[in-house]
Amino acid sequence: MATDPLFERLALIGVGLIGSSIARLAQSEGLVREIVVCARSEQTRAKALELGLAGRAEAEPGTAVEGADLVILCAPVGANAALAEAMAPHLAPGAIVSDVGSVKAAVIRDVAPHLPENVHFVPGHPVAGTENSGPEAGFAELFEERWCILTPPEGTDPAAVERVAEFWRRAGSKVEIMDAAHHDVVLAITSHLPHLIAYNIVDTVADLEATTKAEVFKYAAGGFRDFTRIAASDPVMWRDIFVNNREAVLEMLGRFSEDLTALQRAIRRGDAELLEEVFTRTRAIRKGVVDAGQA
Amino acid sequence: MATDPLFERLALIGVGLIGSSIARLAQSEGLVREIVVCARSEQTRAKALELGLAGRAEAEPGTAVEGADLVILCAPVGANAALAEAMAPHLAPGAIVSDVGSVKAAVIRDVAPHLPENVHFVPGHPVAGTENSGPEAGFAELFEERWCILTPPEGTDPAAVERVAEFWRRAGSKVEIMDAAHHDVVLAITSHLPHLIAYNIVDTVADLEATTKAEVFKYAAGGFRDFTRIAASDPVMWRDIFVNNREAVLEMLGRFSEDLTALQRAIRRGDAELLEEVFTRTRAIRKGVVDAGQA
Numbered sequence: 260m261a262t263d264p265l266f267e268r269l270a271l272i273g274v275g276l277i278g279s280s281i282a283r284l285a286q287s288e289g290l291v292r293e294i295v296v297c298a299r300s301e302q303t304r305a306k307a308l309e310l311g312l313a314g315r316a317e318a319e320p321g322t323a324v325e326g327a328d329l330v331i332l333c334a335p336v337g338a339n340a341a342l343a344e345a346m347a348p349h350l351a352p353g354a355i356v357s358d359v360g361s362v363k364a365a366v367i368r369d370v371a372p373h374l375p376e377n378v379h380f381v382p383g384h385p386v387a388g389t390e391n392s393g394p395e396a397g398f399a400e401l402f403e404e405r406w407c408i409l410t411p412p413e414g415t416d417p418a419a420v421e422r423v424a425e426f427w428r429r430a431g432s433k434v435e436i437m438d439a440a441h442h443d444v445v446l447a448i449t450s451h452l453p454h455l456i457a458y459n460i461v462d463t464v465a466d467l468e469a470t471t472k473a474e475v476f477k478y479a480a481g482g483f484r485d486f487t488r489i490a491a492s493d494p495v496m497w498r499d500i501f502v503n504n505r506e507a508v509l510e511m512l513g514r515f516s517e518d519l520t521a522l523q524r525a526i527r528r529g530d531a532e533l534l535e536e537v538f539t540r541t542r543a544i545r546k547g548v549v550d551a552g553q554a
Numbered sequence: 555m556a557t558d559p560l561f562e563r564l565a566l567i568g569v570g571l572i573g574s575s576i577a578r579l580a581q582s583e584g585l586v587r588e589i590v591v592c593a594r595s596e597q598t599r600a601k602a603l604e605l606g607l608a609g610r611a612e613a614e615p616g617t618a619v620e621g622a623d624l625v626i627l628c629a630p631v632g633a634n635a636a637l638a639e640a641m642a643p644h645l646a647p648g649a650i651v652s653d654v655g656s657v658k659a660a661v662i663r664d665v666a667p668h669l670p671e672n673v674h675f676v677p678g679h680p681v682a683g684t685e686n687s688g689p690e691a692g693f694a695e696l697f698e699e700r701w702c703i704l705t706p707p708e709g710t711d712p713a714a715v716e717r718v719a720e721f722w723r724r725a726g727s728k729v730e731i732m733d734a735a736h737h738d739v740v741l742a743i744t745s746h747l748p749h750l751i752a753y754n755i756v757d758t759v760a761d762l763e764a765t766t767k768a769e770v771f772k773y774a775a776g777g778f779r780d781f782t783r784i785a786a787s788d789p790v791m792w793r794d795i796f797v798n799n800r801e802a803v804l805e806m807l808g809r810f811s812e813d814l815t816a817l818q819r820a821i822r823r824g825d826a827e828l829l830e831e832v833f834t835r836t837r838a839i840r841k842g843v844v845d846a847g848q849a
Contacts, residue, residue, distance in 0.1 A: 386776050445773060460748060487843045502821070514761065522753070551771035
């Protein structure tokens with residue numbers, strides 16, 4: 260890209276799948292002049308430098324954000340409050356702070372109170388990922404053609420929002436602005452509940468006796484395999500998502516359980532008609548997803 | 555292939571995804587000299603001939619199986635009893651009858667009583683499929699590197715079992731012999747429960763208000779999308795599977811629901827430790843599937 264960088268110095272707090280993908284694309288698309296990454300473990304910092312993800316790798320969030328005009332929190336959402344508190348005194352005036360968390364109301368609750376007045380907070384959620392984690396797992400194309408949802412609190416400077424939006428557009432993403440609470444409800448059903456269900460069915464298998472389990476692995480192609488891929492996602496990241504989007508997830512889980520009880524009853528009673536009716540309805544939903552260009 | 559055909563005349567009763575895939579591979583691998591298909595609807599028969607799947611297309615199972623040395627039932631399993639009854643008087647002495655159903659004890663219960671003494675019954679289940687259905691959806695490579703499980707009742711002629719096994723090996727499949735009841739338990743967890751769960755979560759979305767539903771389609775990439783693909787599978791085929799594998803499915807569903815209640819409780823209580831423990835355990839299961847060469 261021959262265009263000018265959007266930011267001078269990007270600080271990435273956390274350099275796993277998402278953080279390292281941002282570092283890669285920020286470099287390949289020339290979105291920033293320099294990158295500083297922050298990671299707690301020395302091993303991760305060494306790996307990040309070895310992979311060429313940043314010019315500098317810091318252990319302390321405060322040191323990492325000094326002089327940065329864009330800071331993106333890329334750690335599991337449960338770490339945000341402590342990170343925001345640690346970095347707040349070191350933020351440059353006018354800096355933009357953003358994040359990539361899969362829940363947004365909790366991020367605003369945890370981060371906003373720590374930030375100084377002269378800093379802009381533009382929470383974001385790139386709806387993209389794989390079941391892999393760590394700095395080696397990232398790639399620059401991860402966000403291409405994917406949605407990035409921004410949930411700026413009321414009163415956020417529109418110019419700051421636009422700069423973050425432009426960053427994601429140049430990452431290849433489609434940007435959408437949304438209310439944080441609404442984001443959390445929509446993602447509870449599109450992402451959080453599917454992950455919970457996948458984790459759960461895979462854990463049900465973990466409880467089976469050893470010989471049956473070996474056969475489950477062998478014949479996994481019948482449907483179970485797709486669930487194991489989802490259920491291999493990062494445990495700490497997902498732990499934090501469920502703890503921090505409790506209400507919306509429990510609401511959707513309640514609906515799911517009611518529906519499942521109805522299906523269970525239909526199977527017990529041999530109610531073929533009801534089963535066919537439900538399975539026909541779900542086919543139409545697939546069509547909705549395909550028509551929305553998401554299949 | 556320069557080898558001789560394994561059978562003279564193959565009769566396929568039903569010509570959807572599986573039946574039409576068998577027709578294609580039987581031709582491309584030279585497994586049979588001629589193929590007759592049987593379909594209730596005139597439209598399907600015309601389509602099968604137009605696609606070149608068979609030399610002849612019949613409406614009546616009895617007419618279709620006349621002179622065939624291999625008959626494969628490829629209809630939804632709920633249709634098997636009536637099909638077996640209709641074709642039984644027309645079966646050639648020494649013919650082998652097989653099937654492709656995803657449940658096996660019910661198939662033996664429904665088919666075996668109708669078959670004459672001088673016919674061999676070798677039930678089979680190629681563990682392969684896609685979410686598409688109909689004669690156009692099939693392809694010759696569908697069974698390559700996939701398992702085909704045969705569940706011959708006690709006393710079945712080993713030579714007949716071997717001929718069916720060879721048919722599937724030449725289709726590219728790995729063949730396994732198993733007890734029918736055991737097959738139904740293993741498939742209940744690897745395939746039937748995952749499909750039920752996918753159908754259910756997609757149906758939960760079907761119940762949401764229209765505006766939320768539109769957003770679910772839009773952001774489906776977060777996990778929900780994978781479920782919609784599974785839940786787009788043939789409704790009649792799956793209706794019949796659940797009705798005919800009731801006990802094993804209800805048993806696995808009971809375990810699944812217990813586990814889900816425990817996760818729900820952990821989320822409600824904010825028990826981060828338990829959530830992380832479960833999500834870490836499921837990662838190891840994924841490794842089991844990958845190590846089994848099924849990922």
